[in-house]
């Protein structure tokens with residue numbers, strides 16, 4: 001997939017670079033997959049993992065996302081006691097869970113809890129692509145639903161940020177499919193209470209995640225060029241036996257076709273969401289229904 | 291239906307051969323005016339035993355084969371056998387009429403209902419017209435229009451699931467098939483009339499669930515319901531679609547599996563050899579169950595109906611809860 005920075009193995013730097021003579025330790029440099037620029041890792045990190053040359057928004061962890069989006073130290077993780085179980089005896093599920101836990105230092109593919117955005121209280125869930133593709137299983141379903149219920153009790157807007165390429169987690173069979181209905185039902189209750197739901201789609205968002213909570217926002221927001229789909233491009237190509245158009249299933253394509261409200265760059269995401277929510281929740285508006 | 295056109299499944303072949311031998315023997319005896327009762331009787335007993343053994347111990351893959359039988363009854367077959375005064379209603383009022391998703395009003399046992407179902411064809415011509423039962427976004431939006439219609443006129447909704455999934459194509463992505471399915475999941479969870487879902491054939495992932503949220507979920511004995519196609523799962527796991535049988539075993543997609551997982555409420559009986567052997571018997575069983583649940587559901591006050599529907603799906607999921615204290619202690623140790 002295009003939007004991806006490989007774990008850097010570069011020790012060779014372009015001759016034009018001043019530092020090419022000096023020995024550079026592995027991991028200091030990364031190459032942008034889109035424009036091929038060789039970038040200092042620190043420079044990229046400082047720019048929120050967005051390429052300063054071409055603007056490619058590369059994938060980031062849920063933890064990093066929370067850092068970028070919320071007031072410092074405001075995130076309170078919840079429902080971490082809810083954990084995935086290999087109840088089908090599915091090949092390699094246990095191993096995949098264990099290695100993902102080790103790799104990401106998360107307990108499943110979503111972080112959920114309360115936080116503040118410019119001092120506004122919110123309920124927040126962020127899925128993590130680096131934990132089994134950010135796939136939706138029973139643990140994610142329960143954590144997000146419990147978060148929505150908490151938001152209903154405490155009158156909080158809900159923000160869910162998706163980085164889930166795989167959609168439903170097949171390792172949990174039919175139960176992962178049912179999580180789509182479970183979370184969507186929770187969002188129905190939230191809507192009944194008139195509380196806002198903001199869905200942020202980042203690269204990649206696919207399958208059962210797109211076909212449930214990700215598409216149900218009062219605000220559907222995306223990052224530039226994020227890959228957002230229902231069916232994977234290879235599945236579609238295999239079915240229709242033709243090449244897919246350029247830009248197919250990218251955020252701009254979805255906006256063009258009426259599926260998302262706006263696209264916003266990473267560094268502006270926090271203020272954009274805060275501003276939209278402030279307008280929606282502003283008390284100075286038509287009060288006829290109340 | 292002409293019997294000779296009925297497809298014989300791989301695992302049924304030994305039985306079919308034995309039956310054929312018995313028939314040949316009988317014909318021969320008639321022609322030659324011989325009495326072969328003594329020879330035929332043990333053979334017939336053996337065939338009976340063989341039949342019982344095969345169908346009482348079907349594995350997941352054999353059930354998948356029955357589910358995929360070309361003559362398996364489809365949504366409109368059940369409508370014809372269960373529903374009085376059916377009037378089909380077309381279109382999503384926005385883009386098109388999706389022929390893979392049928393709908394209409396009618397009466398079941400005197401109760402007015404809205405019927406919505408995924409419709410496969412039984413031959414190539416029909417399948418081309420029905421897009422092999424794979425709906426486009428407008429199919430899910432047509433379904434939603436009809437659900438809202440049902441809500442307005444206080445008619446319970448009956449949905450029928452039979453699809454390998456939503457159609458994976460360019461237009462589906464352009465017109466937002468994901469949004470259409472997602473919207474249905476949310477709206478069905480709070481639709482203000484009873485909903486009874488029946489999985490009659492293939493329950494293929496999100497495309498099936500898109501009309502699959504309800505107060506009761508019934509499933510025919512040889513129907514299947516899965517998050518991923520068995521071939522797709524086998525390809526991901528072993529890069530080999532021919533291992534679909536193994537995937538079907540692992541995914542636990544049969545009615546019995548789903549009943550044990552509490553995803554469905556009741557298994558509807560089919561003839562031993564599958565619904566294609568007796569449409570009336572199967573339709574009658576399904577109708578009896580639907581009417582039984584309808585009579586219960588229409589008496590439940592709306593608030594309770596919606597709360598119970600919410601809880602039904604809210605409680606789905608298998609996970610464990612680790613003890614918070616132990617977890618905190620571990621985290622502290624990790625941080626130290």
Ligand SMILES: [Zn+2]
Nearest residue numbers: 032035051054
């Ligand atoms: Zn770049």
